[in-house]
Amino acid sequence: MSTDLLYLADSYQKRATAKVLEIGELQNQTFIILDQTIFYAQGGGQPADHGTITGPQGQLEVSHVSYNGGQIQHKGKLSGELHVGDTVELAIDWPLRYTHMHLHTAGHVLDQAVKNVIPGVIGLDGNHGINGKNYVEFDQEITADQLPAIQQELDAVQTAALPISTEMVTKDELDERRVRLPFDLPTNKPLRIVQIGEYEPMPDGGTQLKTTAECWPITATQIVVKDGHFRVLYQVTDPAATAESGTATSETKTKPRSATQTADLPDEFTAAVEAIRLTLKTPQVAATTNYFGKKGLFSDVAKQLKELPPESRRSAGQLLNQLKQEIEQTVASYGSNQQTAKVDVTLPGIKPKVGHMHPVSQAIAEITQIFERVGFTRVRYPEADWDWYAFESLNMPKNHPARDEWETFFVAAEPSSTKGKLVLTPHTSSGQVREMERLNSQPPIRMINIARCYRRQQDATHTQMFHQFEGLVVDKGITIQHLKGTLDYFAQEFYGPGTKSRIRPFHFQFTEPSFEVDFSCHICGGTGEVRRDGETAKCRFCKSGWHEVGGAGMVHPNVLKAGGIDPEEYTGFAFGWGVERTYTLKEGLNIDDIRLLYSGELRFLEQF
Ligand code: DAH
Numbered sequence: 001m002s003t004d005l006l007y008l009a010d011s012y013q014k015r016a017t018a019k020v021l022e023i024g025e026l027q028n029q030t031f032i033i034l035d036q037t038i039f040y041a042q043g044g045g046q047p048a049d050h051g052t053i054t055g056p057q058g059q060l061e062v063s064h065v066s067y068n069g070g071q072i073q074h075k076g077k078l079s080g081e082l083h084v085g086d087t088v089e090l091a092i093d094w095p096l097r098y099t100h101m102h103l104h105t106a107g108h109v110l111d112q113a114v115k116n117v118i119p120g121v122i123g124l125d126g127n128h129g130i131n132g133k134n135y136v137e138f139d140q141e142i143t144a145d146q147l148p149a150i151q152q153e154l155d156a157v158q159t160a161a162l163p164i165s166t167e168m169v170t171k172d173e174l175d176e177r178r179v180r181l182p183f184d185l186p187t188n189k190p191l192r193i194v195q196i197g198e199y200e201p202m203p204d205g206g207t208q209l210k211t212t213a214e215c216w217p218i219t220a221t222q223i224v225v226k227d228g229h230f231r232v233l234y235q236v237t238d239p240a241a242t243a244e245s246g247t248a249t250s251e252t253k254t255k256p257r258s259a260t261q262t263a264d265l266p267d268e269f270t271a272a273v274e275a276i277r278l279t280l281k282t283p284q285v286a287a288t289t290n291y292f293g294k295k296g297l298f299s300d301v302a303k304q305l306k307e308l309p310p311e312s313r314r315s316a317g318q319l320l321n322q323l324k325q326e327i328e329q330t331v332a333s334y335g336s337n338q339q340t341a342k343v344d345v346t347l348p349g350i351k352p353k354v355g356h357m358h359p360v361s362q363a364i365a366e367i368t369q370i371f372e373r374v375g376f377t378r379v380r381y382p383e384a385d386w387d388w389y390a391f392e393s394l395n396m397p398k399n400h401p402a403r404d405e406w407e408t409f410f411v412a413a414e415p416s417s418t419k420g421k422l423v424l425t426p427h428t429s430s431g432q433v434r435e436m437e438r439l440n441s442q443p444p445i446r447m448i449n450i451a452r453c454y455r456r457q458q459d460a461t462h463t464q465m466f467h468q469f470e471g472l473v474v475d476k477g478i479t480i481q482h483l484k485g486t487l488d489y490f491a492q493e494f495y496g497p498g499t500k501s502r503i504r505p506f507h508f509q510f511t512e513p514s515f516e517v518d519f520s521c522h523i524c525g526g527t528g529e530v531r532r533d534g535e536t537a538k539c540r541f542c543k544s545g546w547h548e549v550g551g552a553g554m555v556h557p558n559v560l561k562a563g564g565i566d567p568e569e570y571t572g573f574a575f576g577w578g579v580e581r582t583y584t585l586k587e588g589l590n591i592d593d594i595r596l597l598y599s600g601e602l603r604f605l606e607q608f
Helices: 094-117 144-159 171-176 267-279 283-288 297-307 310-334 359-372 401-405 428-438 480-495 557-562 579-586 594-598
Strands: 015-026 029-034 051-054 058-068 071-080 087-092 123-128 134-138 164-169 191-196 218-226 229-236 377-379 384-386 422-424 445-454 465-475 501-508 511-520 529-532 535-538 546-555 571-578
Touching (some): 015 071, 029 058, 087 094, 094 123, 094 134, 094 191, 094 218, 094 229, 144 218, 144 310, 164 171, 171 191, 218 310, 267 297, 267 310, 283 310, 297 310, 359 465, 359 480, 359 579, 377 428, 428 445, 428 465, 428 557, 428 571, 465 480, 465 546, 465 579, 480 511, 480 546, 480 579, 501 546, 511 571, 546 557, 546 579, 571 579, 579 594
Antiparallel strands (some): 015 029, 015 087, 029 071, 051 058, 058 071, 123 134, 134 229, 445 465, 465 571, 511 546, 529 535, 546 571
């Protein structure tokens, strides 16, 4: 069982009760695991909390807290006894935690300030008080002369009193929102993001202040180059702390040392150090000098360390550390090519957004596959076709009133002397006679024609362009049973097992008999009723148990004749439905406005 991290939701909680889940010994210390905790486990650059855990018969003086595979280990000295199952009182050392919080939030504010000064810079790492070090590390060159600008941004962010908000998220949500992940994110921890004002959110698991106004003043003190990365060192100052105690300030260990510390060192050693310092004064010299290579100047003096009397080694070491930083900093500020920033190829990348097919294209692909599995051939015919294919060959002679149902777009083109005007195909039935012609009037025919169709209509449930799929089967001895079997097959494949089809008498010119086709509603199982709030209620999706999807029928003899097929020898069935409707029914979508599908509205389309 993992420990519930109370501090993620409330960084200001100072006391809590918890249950002891496990007690153990580790490196002469006692550790205990609780069901929940307010103690921050060291990580993300923020130091662990201290405090006490008190049970009925004993107390653990907590001196370290660490994260261990989802469990928080509270380590320290135990006086008396604690037992598994004990209810214990937790109390954190609040002044210490509050200082940690200031340091940690300051790190985030600094990160933002640097990003404001150097757009595109990436924060790689940070340390907010562990071993007394406070810095944020970046991938790009930052020079000392940028410190004033960074300071200005720091002050601006602080005076703007921006809210600091946190939110729990999943890794996938982070990817979705394209939150940049600058650190190796622990995948075994709950993820949280922190956001300062309206700036880009950052992954963060530490404790945070509530606004930048609450932050103690933050000072960016120094730039240090480390392994080709650039660290901005900082400190925070508690205004309430007295000048002499200075305890709440977070002086870094990298503060310049005073000259007196070098007094006990041999002259040769200090002279060598000074000689190196001299080279730093001239940009060209500093940029071309070998300091850290095998025969580098710094490497040379560093070797002398071993020969020094033991009592001098400590201050010599400090002096060398100081020198090393001066060299790194100077070389960085001169922009030497010896110290160019490296790219850390092990950092997690930014997942590129992968698109997907439009829902209608997905439906077309699926419909195609379902019919191809039982031997249908997917075909495509012209979107602008002759009147003959769209109407006349389908048993709708010129001026036949049935044509009115297809509110047709006519193309302003020279009519064909034999096939009439050019139209934008108002239905996929226009592929029927074309398919018969393609096969030289030689059945068997098993066609599935899926295509764009056009009609002069536009409202919430109709678009001028839409899609239909048309089935046509012609062979010897084809009956309504074959039609019904095919409809049932499609219903089950597309909508799921148990879905039934139903045919009702209707009229189309190109089929005899003709039907309208319904599918049983897969939300209510075709009953028209659902259980809602413990009661039987009408299914809101279908209202009747069935959805009407399209038309079908036995191919009219005149259509077979138009395709050169003898209706005495062959029979056939056909069906045709709208792809959009068929698809939205499947998804259980009550789309108020079908035009959304073609609006290019990504917030809608990304859901499918
Ligand atoms: N073409 C008809 C329409 O657009 C649908 C249709 C009905 C197609 C019956 C057929 C059929 O193949 O047999 O409304």
